[in-house]
Amino acid sequence: MTSAISLTVFWHQLLGALLLPPFSYLLPLLLALACRRRWPACGRLLLAGSLLLAWLLSLPITAITLNGWLERYPPAALAQVADTQAIVVLSGGKRPAPEYAANVLSADTAGRLRYAAWLARRTGLPLLLTGGAPLGGEPEAQVMARTLREDYGLQPRWVESGSDTTLDNARLSASLLKPAGVGRITLVTQAWHMRRAVPFFTAQGLQVVAAPTGFTRYDGSGLLLWIPQGRAMQETHQALRELLGLAYYTVRSFIAR
DSSP, X not given: OXXXXXXXXXXXXXXXXXXXXXXXXXXXXXXXXHHTXXXXXXXXXXXXXXXXXXXXXXXXXXXXXXXXXHOOSOOXXXXXXXTSSEEEEEOOOEEEETTTTEEEEOHHHHHHHHHHHHHHHHHOOOEEXXXXXXXXXXXXXXXXXXHHHHHHOOOOSEEEOOOSSHHHHHHHHHHHHGGGTOOEEEXXXXXXXXXXXXXXXXXXXXXXXXXXXXXXXXXXXXXXXXXXXXXXXXXXXXXXXXXXXXXXXXXXXXXXX
16 A cells, blocks of 8 residues: 655645754855855854854754653553553654565654553553554555564554544544544653644543653763764754644644634
8 A cells, every 4th residue: 555745744844844953054054155245244143153053953962951841741650551441552654674675664663662562561452553654655554563463473453544643643543442442542652742642632532641652861971961963963853843843733723713
């Protein structure tokens, strides 16, 4: 099964590209070059600001701080999970893997699925995998289901493969769970994503136990947190993107009133 890129996701990606790094610090750099002859002082100020922003956005301490605002839910207690009726796992991307001649899970999705399998084995709860193909190709939930069977020896109860957004994940998952009499779920996704995901599922009339994974943590401390790292750039970008998503849905909800 294949599909084309979702138009909604395309516009989200384009908006993110314009508002988030690296464009957010490349733009003042381009403006600095444009100003260097006519307004040299302004050009130097923009250049310094661009370099400072690039440095700040590549620091582990920045990644920890930004993601800390998002990671509001603590790790789930196993007893809380066992008191629910199903484990719902949100997808977070896939990628082509030529060595397998197939699609495999992104690092985020793989981490979520591993944690969900760990919970399922300790509670005996059924699994719902949710994720479509927002960028086209094979639905992410199908890649998750294949990985769950082949790598963990577990079979999902439900596979929802039509969603393009987190809001879709909640709506379409609820349409599968409610006819089965499931009203209390454990929700598995990235710690930074949980703050946005939980309200979507509760709005569908589901009781949610948050089971976050992938917390933003670094080995070392002190000066090491002020040394730029490629990983920190990626984690800062994801935090800013998630904060932008929260702002988008807040404005959307306000307008819809």
